[in-house]
Amino acid sequence: MSFAWAKQYEPSNGLMRWVDEKLPLPRLVYNAVGAGYPVPRNLNYMWNFGVLAGFALVLQIVTGVILAMHYAANAEVAFASVEHIMRDVNWGWMLRYAHANGASFFFVVIYLHIFRGLFYSSYKAPREMIWLLGVVIFLLVMATAFMGYVLPWGQMSFWGAKVITGLFGAIPLVGESIQVWLLGGFAPDNAALNRFFSLHFLLPFVTAGVIILHIWALHIPGSSNPTGVEVKSESDTVPFHPYYTAKDGFGLGIFLLIYFAVVFFLPNYLGHADNYIEANPLATPANIVPEWYFWPFYAILRAFTFDFILPAKLWGVLAMFASILLWFFLPWLDKSPVRSGHYRPLFRKFFWFGLIPCILVLGYCGGAHLSPWTIALSQLATAYYFLHFLVILPLISSFEKTEPMPYSITDAVLNADKKPVLGENTSPAV
Template sequence: MSYPWAREYEPKTGLTKFLDEKLPLPRLVYNAVGAGYPVPRNLSYMWNFGVLAGFFLVVQIVTGIVLAMHYAANAEVAFATTEHIMRDVNWGWLMRYAHANGASFFFIVVYIHIFRGLFYSSYKAPREMIWLLGVVIFLLMMATAFMGYVLPWGQMSFWGAKVITGLFGAIPLVGEPLQVWLLGGFAPDNAALNRFFSLHFLLPFVIAGVVILHIWALHIPGSSNPTGVEVKSESDTLPFHPYYTAKDGFGLGVVLLFFMAMVFFLPNALGHPDNYIEANPLATPAHIVPEWYFWPFYAILRAFTADFILSAKLWGVIAMFASILVWFFLPWLDKSPVRSGHYRPMFRKFFWFGLIPAMIVLFICGGAPAEEPYVMASQIATAYYFLHFLVILPLISSLEKPEPLPYSITEAVLGSDKKAVLGENTTPAV
């Protein structure tokens, strides 16, 4: 399909002509995010969050490299070096607060990005690979964030590492050897801290590599859109630049206002105060909780309280990992030919009044003590979570009657008038 507005990359200087001939990286970038890349013309601000996730990944890598220059992965001095960064290193407090809060904002934009994909069925053909790579990115993010949470070596760092690595001990036969292998011993100490620091430093670059694959996979079928209707003609699209670079820039500016507000005025609001106490293996905190972005999966883990064939602990571990792994199968669980939730009345009701409330309950229960009524609430929310993906979603895709779709993206934007759709001049002659 040809696009009349698309402009070919034209190197104008001797250097750019040399690069274009020998290593056409500028041409690759231009075709990926420039005026030569066609994008559906009806994308809303919900499509900003992929770019925002990429921005916060860069923030994490840059601030992480600076912090690694001053951090020592040794149980004797890790906590002290963290305080040294905060108090003695020039702008160290800014680097650490930007890194800690950047992780939270990274997860916020990724969660919104995921649930936007769930509502608009971005996992359906021909975009299955984009979705699958996105789930891989999320799993890598969780592993990276967990290891990063251990590094300050405060009370929550130590006990969080002990509890989470202890989950592997529930696996029959190989569980305890696996736990010892992960920690390099029988409890979190120097070996575990060195391993976690090495992996925490390495994995963001692995994430960046998978992000490149994710973007590459996106450019093959093109972006999805709020209608779920595929591009039919050049009138359905706009060049990415300047239309969506401006839109993404505005969205980034708004999010940066909130990010800077957190970094400068509420830097510890999303953390736990116990992590400002140095790790003490002999003093167990009253309430051990992970970072907030792990809460729904922590609630699923704790929802299993009774042994049935397998131990409750093992059921919790299986359910916790299955709650993310089930996303891999969504392209085949949801058989509806319609993508957008805007045109699926039954799906829309179960999404907004079933899945979203269940996730909110899991977030709340994951950060609450393991007592009633939180345990019962997490059990109900966990049951609905799996019921939604494994039972309700396949049934809805077979039973519901979708609402009529617009003929094209242009019709959805300009209306069903033929002249408007074709882009003809509708102004009466004077």
Template sequence: MSFPWAREYQPSNGFTRFLDEKLPLPRLVYNAVGAGYPVPRNLSYFWNFGVLAGFFLVLQIVTGVVLAMHYAANAQVAFATTEHIMRNVNWGWMMRYAHANGASFFFIVVYMHIFRGLFYSSYKAPREMIWLLGVVIFLLMMATAFMGYVLPWGQMSFWGAKVITGLFGAIPLIGEPIQIWLLGGFAPDNAALNRFFSLHFLLPFVIAGVVILHIWALHIPGSSNPTGVEVKSESDTVPFHPYYTAKDGFGLGVILLAYFAMVFFLPNALGHPDNYIEANPLSTPAHIVPEWYFWPFYAILRAFTVDFILPAKLWGVIAMFASILLWFFLPWLDKSPVRSGHYRPLFRKFFWFGLIPTMIVLFICGGAPAEEPYVMLSQIATAYYFLHFLVILPIISSVEKPEPLPYSITEAVLGSDKKAVLGENTTPAV
């Protein structure tokens, strides 16, 4: 983002001048997250979640590298090496709990980041590329998390791998070859474990690369804001540092309190007890479920129970992938000229009383047994989910009458007083 009032980086001594000339990393940081990056002055705590997601990505990479030093991707010893990390490696238990719960918190903040983007229509022009790269990041996260869930080689790891890779077998003609290629055989074993470990180690660095592109794309149009009104003058912005570094720091402190409470006091609350039983291909668990952050998409997968033209399993696979892929088309499905949900009364009602309850139902049904009433509830929620994005949202954007928007960000913050909006001095002379 280029504003004429943005502060220019000025090296403070000979060393920083030399570094700025030869390798301008300080200038890059200054312009990316420092005082040289002006941002809207009205950002709420909902804008903290992007920074929090970046923090948890770094945490996952660091803890993952440490764990990889002690893990063996071999079906004969994978479970034993996991227990070795927990029992014998210095601070290994903390590294593993930090990594496992870090994945959950990574998804928590990313889900909050996504829902903020949906409510404030952060996918609208000129920020379409930011949104599209964000969806790519989410897909990479899901692939990485699934492969990581397999590595402990417990009961749920093994059977989760078998069920999820088995979904590809539902694809006509090419499904079975793809499934065999993914597993390196006909069932999860050494080949699958080696492949998943390699990809699980590699993909976080791919995610980091796409995150850099995501941030780069963000800096071209600049951050969105709760009003959806674009920046018009210098009074609409403040430097990212120190205003939002302090705000993000406070948000990070709050989330870390919850995170460390989970790591030290409830480390297995978000996991499954069956994963502390070594994988046994001859003993199928009574209730196979993925990790909690996959539950809404797992509910969509299981919502299809009747063969209609195509097998029900194939319909479920198509719907599961389509439920995420349709996010790529949101910039063109929602044609409203107004971004913020605060000024879209009809959109706001369908969002809070339609989409949010639907997602809650899908989360619950995805973790519940495949029996009534959960199957019926997941079918209703799945139908509404696609209806909301493909039918309701385009209709709302065409017929809705938005509420009046503020003239500027400053007006939204300070009120409609002309002098305040223009940034003029309102203090009476003494």
């Protein structure tokens, strides 16, 4: 978002002028997160989660690189090397707990970031590319997290790798070959562990590159805002720094308080006890489950229990991947001209009382023991999930009667009680 009223970068001394002339990195930073980047003045704390996700990624990369210095990607000693980190490496226990719990907190802020985008329709024009790159980032983070879960080489690590890679075996004709290629053999072993360690180390840097594209795409149309009304004048914006750097700093402080409380007082709460047992191909755990942030998708996978034209297992695999891939089509499925859920009463009801409970039910069923009623719940929730995005959302956007919207961001902030309506220009002269 580029405006004539945006403050221009002016180096304060000769050295900075020379640096800016030869390599305009200071100007780039200033225009990206400084006073040179005007932002809608009405952003609330739901807009903190992008910064928190970026911080969480940096935290994961830093702790991961240090842990990689002491980890041995060998099936014979991988489990022992993790115990070595915990017991013998200086502050190794803290680094490992910080990394393991950092993954959970990373997904917490990512999911909140996604739900904010869904409620405020951040996927709509002119921000489609921002949303599409965000979905790519989510897929990369999921792949990275799965491969990282395999590395401790405990019972859940081994059997999780076996179950998830076994999904590819459901693909007709080529599935078994793909599974063998992924594992480097017919079962998870040293070759698979080496592959997963290499990719787990590499993918966060790929993710960081896509995040740079994501931020670049964001700066073209500018940030969305809770009203969904585009910026009309200088009075609608404030500089990103110091207004939102302060706001993001406060959000980061709250994030760190909760994060370190878990790291120091509940470090194993979000993990699985069976992963403290060394991998044993001859002993199957009673309930094989992935990490909690995969539970909704795991529930969709397990919801298909009977063959219909295709094997049930293949239907589950297709549905699991489709549940994420359909997000790529949201900019074209939701055709409502109104972005913000605050002005869409019917959309709001289906979002809070339909989609959110549906995802919570899927999360519960994904982590629960298999039983007839959890399978039935998974099937109902899976059906509603796809119904919501493919049927309900397009229908709502076609006939929903929306509420009056403010004329501008300034009116929404300063004249909230008067409820100015789009088309009635009551904004102050600028």
